[in-house]
Every structure is written in structure tokens, then in C-alpha cells.
Amino acid sequence: xxxxxxxxxxxxxxxxGSLLALTAACSSGSGDSDDQANDDGTPSGEIxxxxxxxxxxxxxTFDTYVEEFKAKYPEVTDVKVxxxxxxxxxxxxxxxxxxxxxxxxxxxxxTPDQLGDFFEPLGTQEEIGAEYQWINDKSFEGQSYGIxxxxxxxxxxxxxxxxxxxxxxxxxxxxxxxxxxLQAIKDNGxxxxxxxxxxxxxxPLSQWDGWLGAVSADPDWKNKIVESDTPWTEDSxxxxxxxxxxxxxxxxxxxxxxxxxxxxxxxxxxxTGEVATMVLGxxxxxxxxxxxxxxxxxxxxxxxxxxxxxVDGKFxxxxxxxxxxxxxxxxxxxxxxxxxxxxxxHESGFSESQAGLSPIIDGPVPAALxxxxxxxxxxxxxxxPEGKEALFADIDTASGIVTTDPKFRQKNIDDARSGAxxxxxxxxxxxxxxxEGRASVS
Amino acid sequence: MTTxxxxxxxxxxxxxxxxxxxxxxxxxxxxxxxxxxxYRRLTPYYFLLIPVGLLLLLTFVPVLNMFWYSATDWxxxxxxxxxxxxxxxxxxxxxxxxxxxFYVSLYYFVASFAQxxxxxxxxxxxxxxxxxxNLWKGILFFPYLINGVAIGLIFLxxxxxxxxIDTILMAAGLESLIQQWTGDPDVANFSxxxxxxxxxxxxxxxxxxxxxxxxxxxxxxxxELDGANRWHQFRYIILPSIRPIIGxxxxxxxxxALSVFEVPxxxxxxxxxxxxxxxxxxxxxxxxxxxxxxxxMAVVLLLIVLxxxxxxxxxxxxxxxxLT
Numbered sequence: 001x002x003x004x005x006x007x008x009x010x011x012x013x014x015x016x017g018s019l020l021a022l023t024a025a026c027s028s029g030s031g032d033s034d035d036q037a038n039d040d041g042t043p044s045g046e047i048x049x050x051x052x053x054x055x056x057x058x059x060x061t062f063d064t065y066v067e068e069f070k071a072k073y074p075e076v077t078d079v080k081v082x083x084x085x086x087x088x089x090x091x092x093x094x095x096x097x098x099x100x101x102x103x104x105x106x107x108x109x110x111t112p113d114q115l116g117d118f119f120e121p122l123g124t125q126e127e128i129g130a131e132y133q134w135i136n137d138k139s140f141e142g143q144s145y146g147i148x149x150x151x152x153x154x155x156x157x158x159x160x161x162x163x164x165x166x167x168x169x170x171x172x173x174x175x176x177x178x179x180x181x182l183q184a185i186k187d188n189g190x191x192x193x194x195x196x197x198x199x200x201x202x203x204p205l206s207q208w209d210g211w212l213g214a215v216s217a218d219p220d221w222k223n224k225i226v227e228s229d230t231p232w233t234e235d236s237x238x239x240x241x242x243x244x245x246x247x248x249x250x251x252x253x254x255x256x257x258x259x260x261x262x263x264x265x266x267x268x269x270x271x272t273g274e275v276a277t278m279v280l281g282x283x284x285x286x287x288x289x290x291x292x293x294x295x296x297x298x299x300x301x302x303x304x305x306x307x308x309x310x311v312d313g314k315f316x317x318x319x320x321x322x323x324x325x326x327x328x329x330x331x332x333x334x335x336x337x338x339x340x341x342x343x344x345x346h347e348s349g350f351s352e353s354q355a356g357l358s359p360i361i362d363g364p365v366p367a368a369l370x371x372x373x374x375x376x377x378x379x380x381x382x383x384x385p386e387g388k389e390a391l392f393a394d395i396d397t398a399s400g401i402v403t404t405d406p407k408f409r410q411k412n413i414d415d416a417r418s419g420a421x422x423x424x425x426x427x428x429x430x431x432x433x434x435x436e437g438r439a440s441v442s
Numbered sequence: 443m444t445t446x447x448x449x450x451x452x453x454x455x456x457x458x459x460x461x462x463x464x465x466x467x468x469x470x471x472x473x474x475x476x477x478x479x480x481y482r483r484l485t486p487y488y489f490l491l492i493p494v495g496l497l498l499l500l501t502f503v504p505v506l507n508m509f510w511y512s513a514t515d516w517x518x519x520x521x522x523x524x525x526x527x528x529x530x531x532x533x534x535x536x537x538x539x540x541x542x543x544f545y546v547s548l549y550y551f552v553a554s555f556a557q558x559x560x561x562x563x564x565x566x567x568x569x570x571x572x573x574x575x576n577l578w579k580g581i582l583f584f585p586y587l588i589n590g591v592a593i594g595l596i597f598l599x600x601x602x603x604x605x606x607i608d609t610i611l612m613a614a615g616l617e618s619l620i621q622q623w624t625g626d627p628d629v630a631n632f633s634x635x636x637x638x639x640x641x642x643x644x645x646x647x648x649x650x651x652x653x654x655x656x657x658x659x660x661x662x663x664x665x666e667l668d669g670a671n672r673w674h675q676f677r678y679i680i681l682p683s684i685r686p687i688i689g690x691x692x693x694x695x696x697x698x699a700l701s702v703f704e705v706p707x708x709x710x711x712x713x714x715x716x717x718x719x720x721x722x723x724x725x726x727x728x729x730x731x732x733x734x735x736x737x738x739m740a741v742v743l744l745l746i747v748l749x750x751x752x753x754x755x756x757x758x759x760x761x762x763x764x765l766t
Binding site: 089092093095096109110111114117118199200202256257258259260397400402405407410411414417418 | 517518519520521537539598601602603622624625627630710711712713714715725728729730731732
């Protein structure tokens with residue numbers, strides 16, 4: 001038995017200790033990764049990589065990557081890969097501490113002017129731009145903070161068999177032709193719907209944003225919109241996209257009950273032809289093909305088509321980076337982190353395995369996209385002019401529309417179904433909100 | 443605990459004596475009794491240290507932070523937070539989209555009356571001698587034990603077109619009643635409120651049952667002698683006895699109706715006109731990246747719940763029930 005005094009002192013220690021442990025657990029930064037890279041910059045030691053591809057962590061793909069990386073840089077002791085299901089949300093919260101890995105994909109909610117607070121500059125825009133494409137997004141004041149892991153083209157993924165059975169063999173080249181094609185598929189008898197919105201999961205509705213810029217074939221559309229009070233008109237980028245969604249829903253070309261859609265199931269439905277079309281980036285092709293095979297259908301039925309608008313007799317598609325990898329500004333091992341990014345883009349084979357374009361200039365084009373790339377002119381959006389990098393995001397947030405979020409499209413679909421607002425009323429409302437946002441920002 | 447130092451002792455001397463006593467371990471324990479009292483009086487506070495520390499760390503600090511955020515324009519990430527005063531609070535009440543969500547709460551509020559009525563009905567029946575009483579109690583309470591997210595998923599499949607409820611209606615020959623349970627904007631909120639009733643009815647039921655069972659059985663016997671039937675017993679014995687519990691349920695219903703989250707969030711994500719106050723708060727913080735405004739909404743919700751509770755304490759005082 002302890003003497004009284006020692007016992008009480010122990011109690012106090014225990015209490016203080018547990019409090020300390022708690023606070024330490026909440027605030028421990030990168031203190032545990034103090035092993036630095038060698039002075040000469042040779043990658044060594046240990047890094048942590050945060051990824052949104054939990055599927056690739058689970059199926060062991062990342063283990064292979066780590067092994068190969070370690071084989072190339074034998075002094076690297078460990079690469080810890082953390083897969084995060086709610087990537088955007090979790091990383092954003094962790095970015096309030098210093099502990100958000102060494103290499104991570106830059107979350108979409110980081111505005112360009114915040115990049116420097118959280119991420120290490122990788123080089124000037126010119127330096128990085130000489131080697132990689134699509135780096136403008138994550139650059140600010142001439143410095144580049146992120147390099148995309150894979151490039152996507154935008155359009156829609158469809159079931160070739162179903163489209164051909166309905167007699168459509170050519171890519172529709174106007175929004176009207178697109179709607180007619182969907183109608184023909186419906187008349188031909190499609191089990192669920194010619195076009196599936198994935199309304200319930202929400203984020204697939206934001207995939208329609210990939211069409212923006214392809215409609216007008218204008219690499220500056222985004223820079224012009226921040227100067228305009230009416231982004232939603234009959235033939236503007238936003239107007240065509242949101243108008244098309246409205247018309248398709250109003251004409252009954254989408255699933256009957258959008259509130260019960262299911263993303264995982266939708267992949268199977270497209271493969272088996274119960275759904276004919278979904279608007280998604282080209283990244284979706286391998287997933288759809290795999291789901292088709294798993295459902296006993298043919299993966300070859302899954303095909304990709306460009307945005308149904310021709311400008312000067314040509315289809316266009318915006319090519320752009322997927323998530324961009326950046327380096328935590330608080331990282332203790334930046335040399336190794338940088339080596340991981342370069343290795344990942346040059347040697348991992350990730351972009352090809354994802355049926356995407358390589359972020360390296362003149363990099364390989366995957367087989368699934370070769371014919372697409374031949375027929376469609378790819379455009380890369382121009383960066384925002386200096387001093388206006390964050391303007392779009394600021395107006396977007398201030399207006400309350402939040403175009404990066406599917407909510408406003410869900411509302412449009414609700415109204416298209418119930419007829420509560422006409423297309424013109426929706427455009428007017430959105431324009432009014434946008435104008436208000438612009439006014440409050442400037 | 444031991445005896446407190448006698449009032450005659452100068453406290454400082456007592457403390458000095460005490461620490462001396464503790465420093466010399468040879469001193470017999472009995473002799474230390476008076477001297478260690480100063481320390482011993484502190485003992486309960488040592489025990490409190492951990493729970494209070496945890497409470498401060500995990501509840502009060504975040505809440506204070508929230509108050510602070512609500513006065514800023516923070517986006518959840520920025521290193522600098524600009525103070526905007528009460529602008530966020532003004533926006534909470536002036537943006538029509540923010541006000542509209544209160545209207546959705548009305549569905550849940552009205553549904554909670556149905557919920558209490560059903561719970562009261564079952565509690566009364568099962569307080570009498572019913573066959574398989576415990577089985578029924580278990581069945582009725584069971585939904586409350588299931589995690590809210592799981593319930594959302596269960597009903598997502600149950601209510602989807604061609605799902606469980608449609609199959610049942612079809613088997614019963616009631617095809618005409620089939621709706622798009624979450625797809626039809628006129629029906630969606632009723633469906634979700636119904637799920638909410640299914641989930642929370644068990645809790646109300648157990649609260650009512652507990653209150654009813656605490657009524658002295660002699661009162662029933664006496665009433666039977668006086669010729670009271672079951673309805674009379676309910677109306678004049680049970681209902682007055684459990685009035686405080688009903689009042690409490692009402693408060694829980696109001697604050698519950700305002701803070702509905704899991705079921706609609708899982709089932710519709712707030713789309714199709716089913717957005718509730720908390721769903722909008724979450725959206726505001728994490729999708730629109732306006733943590734300041736979202737914090738203000740959270741503070742407003744907190745205040746509303748506090749006010750409702752205060753009103754309840756005023757209107758339905760916590761009086762002792764007296765049946766005689």
C-alpha cells in the first residue's frame with residue numbers, strides 16, 4: 001500500500017497524464033517522422049501517402065507500388081499508404097493540423113490563394129509545365145503546387161449495343177440530337193432509362209461539369225463567366241448542360257424515381273444495358289467495363305462519346321487532370337515525397353491502368369481512348385488571369401449556388417419532374433444568384 | 443473520508459502539520475488522521491479531474507470554438523479568420539433557403555404526436571396483463587437499438603420502387619396505393635417522418651411504460667371496486683400519473699424535430715425537399731465551405747432548444763403527481 005501522499009500524487013499524475021495524452025493525440029504533428037532525407041536529397045526514410053483510391057489500397061495495388069518504389073530507392077524504409085473513404089472531408093479537417101501525410105491529393109475546396117499555406121511549391125509553373133500538363137489548376141502566382149496523376153477527357157459513357165439496337169450509330173452532335181437519341185432508345189424499349197442521373201449519390205451530377213468548355217470550345221469560358229451576370233443562357237456552357245438535364249428529365253428520359261438511384265448498381269445496369277447512358281468522365285470506363293464483365297455482359301459494349309456539341313464541325317473535349325498530388329508544407333521528408341510524385345507519374349503505370357491520359361506531355365494514350373482522341377479535339381482550359389485565381393470559387397460560394405456541389409442540379413431535377421419551375425425560371429434564378437454573388441465579392 | 447480539521451486549528455498550521463505528517467512515513471497511520479485531512483478533502487476533486495477534463499476538452503472547448511467561428515467568415519481551412527460580427531446570424535434568418543428547412547421540421551413535429559399516441563397506446567395495453575408481454579415489449583423497443591444509419595439503409599431498400607412495401611401492397615391487392623415513397627415530393631417527407639416514428643416510438647414506449655408501472659397497483663384495485671373500466675383507468679389514473687413524462691416527451695419531440703439528421707441524410711441526402719436544419723448546416727460547413735455560417739446555424743439550433751426547454755419548464759412545472 002502506498003503512503004497517502006504518494007497515492008494522491010500518483011492520482012494527480014494519472015489525471016494529468018491522461019489529459020496530456022489526449023491533447024497530444026489531438027495535436028501530434030509530424031513529430032513521429034523525424035527521419036529526414038539524406039542531405040544530398042536522395043530519397044530515404046519514411047513517408048505517408050494519403051489517397052482517395054481505397055479500392056486500390058484494399059486490392060493490394062498500392063502494396064505493389066510501394067514495393068517497386070522501395071526497389072528503386074533502397075534507402076526508403078517505408079511508405080505508409082492511408083486510404084480515406086470520405087477523402088475531401090477528412091483531409092480538409094486534418095489540414096487544420098500539421099498531420100496530413102507527406103504526399104496527398106489536393107482537395108478541391110482549397111482555393112488557389114490558399115495553396116501556399118498548405119503545400120510545398122514544386123517549382124515554377126514554367127518548369128513543371130515543361131514536363132507535365134494540366135498543372136494550371138493548382139498553380140498560384142507562377143508557382144506550381146500539384147501535379148495530376150491522370151488526365152481525363154469528358155463526354156459520356158454509353159452502352160454501344162443498346163445505342164446501336166435503337167439505330168443510333170453516330171455520335172449525336174447537338175443537344176437536340178442527343179435527346180432524340182435518348183428518345184429512340186426509350187422507344188426501342190430500355191429496361192430502366194436511356195439516361196441515368198445517379199441523383200441520389202449526387203456527385204455524378206457534378207460530372208456534367210466536364211462538358212463546360214466543350215460546349216463553346218472556348219478554353220477561356222471560366223474566365224469569362226466571372227465577368228458575366230448571366231452564365232445561364234440558351235447556348236452558354238452552363239445553359240446547355242443544365243438545360244439538357246432539365247429537358248431529359250422533363251421528357252421522362254431518365255429513371256422514374258431519381259431519389260433511389262445507386263452508384264454501385266448503376267455500373268451493372270449500364271453493363272447489362274438496362275441503362276443506356278451516363279454522363280461521367282473517361283475515368284469511369286474501366287470501372288463500367290469491369291462491372292459489365294462481372295454481371296455477365298460484355299465489357300466491349302462500354303464505349304465513350306464526346307459532348308454532343310460541334311463547334312466549327314468538330315467535337316471538343318476538355319482534357320484535365322484528375323486529383324493533383326502535392327506535398328505537405330510541414331513534411332519532414334520532402335525529397336522522398338517529391339520522388340514519390342515523380343515516380344508515380346513516370347513509372348507506376350497508374351494512368352494507363354485507369355484508362356486515362358498520362359499527365360506527362362506526349363505521354364502514352366490508353367487503348368480505350370485512342371479512337372476518341374483521334375476524332376475529338378482536346379482543349380485545355382486557360383488559367384485564370386493573375387489576381388483572379390480565386391475569383392470563380394469566391395463568387396461560387398458567395399452566390400450560394402455552389403456549382404461544384406450537386407445540390408443545385410438536384411433542385412433543378414426536382415423542378416423538372418414536378419414542373420415547379422420552367423427551364424427559363426431556373427436560368428433566371430441561377431443568374432440572379434450569380435449576379436448577387438459577383439456583386440458581394442467585388 | 444476522514445474527519446475535517448477542527449475549526450480551532452489555523453488552516454495553515456493544519457496544512458503544515460499535515461505535510462510533515464505525510465513526509466515522515468514512520469508515523470503511525472492513526473496519528474496522521476487529523477493532519478492529512480487537508481489532502482483528503484481534495485481527494486474527490488482528483489477523481490473529478492479526469493471526467494471534468496474530458497468534458498472540458500471534448501465538449502466545452504469545441505462549443506466555445508463554435509461560438510468564435512460563428513462570428514467569423516472562416517471557410518474551414520484558411521489560416522486567417524476575419525471577424526464579421528453578427529452577419530452570419532442575420533444570414534441564418536434572412537436566406538429563404540435557411541428558413542425553409544424549419545418548415546420540413548414541422549413534418550417530424552406532427553409525426554411525433556402520432557409517435558407518442560402509438561407509444562402511449564402500447565404502453566397502456568402492455569401494462570395490463572397481456573399474453574407474451576415481454577415479447578411485445580422487446581419487439582416494440584427493438585428498432586430503437588438499431589443504429590440510425592442502418593435504419594436509413596433498411597428503409598432505403600424497403601421504400602425503393604419494387605422494394606418491400608410495394609411487394610406487400612401488391613400481394614394485398616392494393617396496387618393503387620403504390621407511390622414513389624421518396625421520389626414524390628408530396629410524399630417524401632411523410633415517408634421519412636414515418637421512418638423516424640418507427641425508430642423512436644420504442645423509446646417513448648419504454649418511458650411511458652416505466653412511468654405507468656410505477657403507479658401503485660392498489661389504485662387500480664380501488665378503482666375496480668368503484669366499477670371503473672379500462673378506459674376510466676386510463677383517463678383518470680394513468681394519464682394524470684404520467685403527465686410529467688408526456689411533457690418531457692413533448693420537449694424531446696420539439697428538439698428532435700429540429701435536429702433530425704441521420705434518417706433523411708442517409709435516405710435522400712436532403713434532396714427532393716427533405717432537407718432538414720442539421721443537413722443544411724452540414725452542407726453549409728463541408729460543401730459550401732462556410733464554417734462560420736454553419737457554426738452560427740448550430741448556435742441558433744442550440745439556443746432554440748434551450749428556449750423550448752425553458753418554456754416547457756415554465757408551462758409544465760415539475761410538480762409531484764398526487765392521485766389522492
